[in-house]
Amino acid sequence: MSEVASSLQAFPAAEISSLPRAPQLAGVPPPRVLAVANQKGGVGKTTTAINLGTALAAIGEDVLIIDLDPQGNASTGLGIDRKSRSRSTYDVLAGEIALRDAIVPTAVPRLSLAPSTLDLTGFELEIGQSHDRALRLRNALAPLNASAPEQAHYAYVLIDCPPSLNLLTVNAMAAANAILVPLQCEFFALEGLSQLLKTVESVREQLNPDLTIHGVVLTMYDSRNNLSTQVVADVRQFMGSKVNDTVIPRNVRVSEAPSYGKPVLVYDLKCSGSEAYLRLATEIIQREKELRAA
Secondary structure (H helix, E strand, O other): OOHHHHHHOOOOHHHHHHOOOOOOOOOOOOOEEEEEOOOOOOOOHHHHHHHHHHHHHHOOOOEEEEEOOOOOHHHHHOOOOHHHOOOOHHHHHOOOOOHHHHOEEOOOOOEEEEOOOHHHHHHHHHHOOOOOOOOHHHHHHOOOOOOOOOOOOOOEEEEEOOOOOOHHHHHHHHHOOEEEEEEEOOOOHHHHHHHHHHHHHHHHHHOOOOOEEEEEEEEEEOOOOHHHHHHHHHHHHHHHHHEEEEEEEOOHHHHHHHHHOOOHHHHOOOOHHHHHHHHHHHHHHHHHHHHHHO
16 A cells, blocks of 8 residues: 555545634635645755745745655755754644744745754654544644734745655645646656656545646756756646746756755856746746636
């Protein structure tokens, strides 16, 4: 049995519909929640979450990144060292604190972070028998914008998922409005995408009927490489309009930035990677407008 099948097991629709939902504050719109997910490692999930969040903040949106990966690379990449993570997403999922209490500011104006720690590695074992185990993050997010006026009301929440289809990823998908799929321009790209789409369908059927694929972001594209060009063509043929127009190029400045605890837009605003993430942010906002108008 796959990890995701195990995580979803014993979740009949009647049981899910009977679970209590956290209240929403009237008049305050909830944030749009995008899970940045792909079970394959090294495809640019964390890089996309960090830099897309920074780009959205740069064009005026209040953004929260939720680090749901026990490795904590999104937290490190935004300059939040491990000593500063006294409260984390583990504490939120364990029900010990509210999500607001885990949020820390970053060096980027309008961009906040809920950091992760290695404690998340034990989440599945500790919470695995709980009846609401797949809905912990959804319920934690529900009152996020029901805060005092002086606190940020987030327009977007980006969830950086771990590179596996486990209970943490299921929580992210159950809480999300849509999935953003970074896809490296490599030979096995479509194989991994097919498995992810099956997982999204399973979550849609059992936990989150409104879940959609927001877009597929092609990453680490090398125009000098014929294979990259062929992968782009194949993915566009397979996924059609779901594939974002913006392609993220392979760029050394993007790779260097996390070691300095900075998004690439802060590290080198004029490099090709920064320009690509700014275009991606603009494209995502445009897609959001089209979705609201539909």
